[in-house]
Amino acid sequence: MTPMVSATVDADALRHNLAAVRALAPRSRVMAVIKANAYGHGLVAGARALEGADAFAVARVEEGLTLRREGIGARVVLLEGVFDREQLELAAAADFDCVVHAAEQIALLREAAPRDARLRVWIKLDTGMNRLGFKDRDFGAAHAALAALPCVAGPVNLFTHFANADDPQSPDTARQLARFAAATDGLAGERSLANSAGLLAFPDSHADWVRPGLLLYGAAPFAGTVGSDAGLRPAMTLRSRVIAVKSLDVGERVGYGGDWIARRPSRLAIAAVGYGDGYPRSLPSGSPVLVNGRRAPLAGRVSMDMIGIDVTDLDPAPLAGDPVVLWGEGLPVEEVALWAQTIPYELLCGISQRVGVVLR
Numbered sequence: 550m551t552p553m554v555s556a557t558v559d560a561d562a563l564r565h566n567l568a569a570v571r572a573l574a575p576r577s578r579v580m581a582v583i584k585a586n587a588y589g590h591g592l593v594a595g596a597r598a599l600e601g602a603d604a605f606a607v608a609r610v611e612e613g614l615t616l617r618r619e620g621i622g623a624r625v626v627l628l629e630g631v632f633d634r635e636q637l638e639l640a641a642a643a644d645f646d647c648v649v650h651a652a653e654q655i656a657l658l659r660e661a662a663p664r665d666a667r668l669r670v671w672i673k674l675d676t677g678m679n680r681l682g683f684k685d686r687d688f689g690a691a692h693a694a695l696a697a698l699p700c701v702a703g704p705v706n707l708f709t710h711f712a713n714a715d716d717p718q719s720p721d722t723a724r725q726l727a728r729f730a731a732a733t734d735g736l737a738g739e740r741s742l743a744n745s746a747g748l749l750a751f752p753d754s755h756a757d758w759v760r761p762g763l764l765l766y767g768a769a770p771f772a773g774t775v776g777s778d779a780g781l782r783p784a785m786t787l788r789s790r791v792i793a794v795k796s797l798d799v800g801e802r803v804g805y806g807g808d809w810i811a812r813r814p815s816r817l818a819i820a821a822v823g824y825g826d827g828y829p830r831s832l833p834s835g836s837p838v839l840v841n842g843r844r845a846p847l848a849g850r851v852s853m854d855m856i857g858i859d860v861t862d863l864d865p866a867p868l869a870g871d872p873v874v875l876w877g878e879g880l881p882v883e884e885v886a887l888w889a890q891t892i893p894y895e896l897l898c899g900i901s902q903r904v905g906v907v908l909r
């Protein structure tokens with residue numbers, strides 16, 4: 550049975566976007582960020598489609614273990630590292646790379662690493678995001694302590710994350726780059742700094758490894774731009790269908806709260822998608838959807854399972870069963886995110902379990 554709401558994931562688009570990333574950063578290896586269910590595209594399906602990447606990055610040990618259980622043997626980097634003995638043992642057994650961002654993690658590795666463990670590690674410098682990572686003043690000692698551990702394989706790799714690269718005019722990224730260069734000067738080990746925005750806007754940040762997430766899924770990180778501006782293709786298209794069509798007289802109201810009022814004799818299509826599918830309730834009337842491939846505005850509040858669409862101007866009039874696209878092919882998720890006053894990341898990651906993810 551075809552699910553009422555499906556997210557079709559275009560594996561060719563994922564591969565195309567990976568190739569586009571390689572063309573943008575030709576001297577770097579690619580750590581494909583597939584955390585959060587590959588931004589909603591399906592962790593394992595995403596990893597399979599992106600098997601040409603040099604490594605995968607995930608946030609949690611569970612995500613990495615799922616990849617291994619599904620037979621994915623590629624290099625996997627835990628972006629937040631491990632937080633207790635059990636996680637460390639699992640990470641060592643699964644041969645994950647671990648980011649190390651806090652003194653507690655160095656102590657954990659010292660005290661609890663399995664005797665024969667040989668872990669690849671990435672020390673994280675906090676260059677200004679103030680989320681994870683060692684401050685500059687603690688970095689040298691932390692690096693030395695980590696490098697001295699017998700469980701650490703090879704040189705300690707070097708890592709930071711940008712807070713503001715999606716604003717190319719901001720001086721913050723140049724500052725972060727300079728702090729990273731100063732703190733890591735002369736150290737062996739591979740370097741990784743660039744997320745999607747860094748990759749696009751700051752070629753100086755490419756270093757040994759780039760870490761794109763959003764770009765691989767075909768979306769752009771800069772407000773007011775879309776992935777196709779950078780030659781990318783949207784990988785996910787969220788689809789539903791019309792389940793009812795009705796006529797409204799002038800003055801009739803639609804949906805909870807009756808916010809939308811027919812100002813003219815109107816035709817309304819009801820489509821089977823709502824916030825229970827991860828289609829955001831914050832989308833106001835007027836937000837675009839595609840019905841039979843043509844744009845039409847939302848009418849009334851998004852309910853849990855349904856939306857109303859003003860299809861008065863669509864000729865021929867849609868019928869029950871006709872296709873509706875909420876974002877993806879023909880309707881950039883970046884544009885929908887602007888209407889919802891959020892970012893494309895949140896929309897992609899936020900599709901719910903009820904949505905059937907179908908790889909094409």
Ligand SMILES: Cc1ncc(COP(=O)(O)O)c(C=O)c1O
Pocket residue numbers: 582628710743744745746760761762763764770
């Ligand atoms: C540490 C780290 N690196 C890279 C990324 C990928 O970011 P983007 O999707 O903007 O490319 C993320 C995502 O949040 C991240 O947390």
